[in-house]
Amino acid sequence: MGKKKREHFAEMKTFPCVFEPTNEQMTSGAHHMKGKWHEEFFKNDGPITxxxxCGKGEYTIALAKxxxxxxxxxxxxxxxxIWRGAKTADEDEMKNVAFLRTKIEFINTYFDKNEVDHIWLxxxxxxxxxxxxTKRITSNIFLERYRKFLKPDGVVHVKTDSDVLYEKTMEAIEEGNHQIIHNTDDLYVKDxxxxxxxxxxxxxxxTFYEEKFLAVGKNIHYVSFRLSDVSNQA
Ligand SMILES: C[S@@+](CC[C@H](N)C(=O)[O-])C[C@H]1O[C@@H](n2cnc3c(N)ncnc32)[C@H](O)[C@@H]1O
Known part of the structure; x- marks a missing residue:
């Protein structure tokens, strides 16, 4: 590991907004923040996105501002x-931002029923x-994980340059009978x-990756949707 990376990792430990659970905590199913983000970290009842x-967390920081x-x-x-976004949050004394270093496969360890309002992918x-x-984070396997903490009227937003991810996401939406709010296969040019x-x-x-993809002429897809209502199903 390079010197700069080591320094960044050490600095991360000093940022109050950063949570870096151990592998044991990640796989425990119930991290101590589960169901407690409002009360113990944000100290308000505002919506959570x-x-x-997130990579460097451009959406997290921009939306929080x-x-x-x-x-x-x-x-x-x-x-x-994560260090990049966390550094900005720390320097700008942003009280409405946290960063969580974990595998998304274990996301249910950290959030409880109805705790989250929006998800950006x-x-x-x-x-x-x-x-x-089992790996694509817009598949129905992952969407069912998100359902466990997303409010019933919560919204999932997907922004991507990838035709594969877009097509697979649209298939998952159709298969899961989820309700599309906005959908464009060419955000900036057409819609x-x-x-x-x-x-x-x-x-x-x-985002960092979006800039790279735009620079090589890729068009950007965006779809937002609500998860299907399963409350009436047996
Ligand atoms: C292509 S990058 C996009 C990063 C950022 N959103 C952007 O647009 O610049 C994908 C990011 O997802 C993270 N990632 C991929 N699979 C993950 C997983 N299973 N759990 C947690 N993070 C994951 C990677 O570490 C990486 O930062």
């Missing part, structure tokens, strides 16, 4: 990436060889004007 696979009375948690397994790994959906000014500001946030 997760950015899963735009909505200071709401709460935002960036989740990623890679500490070196930003430029997620498409996992083209994952036929069963940007159809969004409200607030949503345009949000959708205009460019």
């Amino acid at each position: 997760l950015e899963l696979g 735009k909505y200071p009375t709401q709460n935002f948690i960036g989740v990623d397994v890679k500490g070196a990436r 930003t430029f997620s790994d498409p996992q083209p060889k994952d036929k069963k959906g 940007f004007d159809s969004f409200s000014p607030d949503m345009q500001e949000i959708l205009n946030v460019k």
Whole structure:
């Protein structure tokens, strides 16, 4: 590990907004923050948004600045990436931001029923060889994990350059009978004007990976949806 990375990892331990559970805690099924984010960390009842696979946390930081009375948690397994967002949150004394270093497979360890209002999946790994959906974080296997903590009217937002991820996500939405709110296969060129000014500001946030994909001419897909209502089903 390089010197800079070591310094960043050491600095992360000093950031009050960063949670780095041990493997044992991650697999325990019940981290001590589960169901307690409002009461013990944010100290308010505002909505909570997760950015899963947040990398440097561009959406987490941008949304937290735009909505200071709401709460935002960036989740990623890679500490070196999380450091960037956490450093900004710390320097800017942002009280409505946390970062959680963990594998998304274990996300149910950290959040309880109805604890989360929105989920952003930003430029997620498409996992083209994952036929069963055990790795792709927009598959119905993952969406059913999210259902356990997302409010019934909660929204999942997917922004991606990847045709594979977009197509597989659309298949999962159809299979799961989830309800699409917005859907565009070419956000900036075809459909940007159809969004409200607030949503345009949000959708205009460019992540590290998005900048790279735009630079090589990729078009950006965006879909938002609510999970199907299973309350009436047997
Ligand atoms: C392509 S990058 C996108 C990062 C960032 N959202 C962006 O747009 O710049 C995908 C991110 O997801 C994270 N990731 C992938 N699979 C993950 C998993 N199972 N659990 C946690 N993080 C994961 C990676 O570490 C990486 O930072």
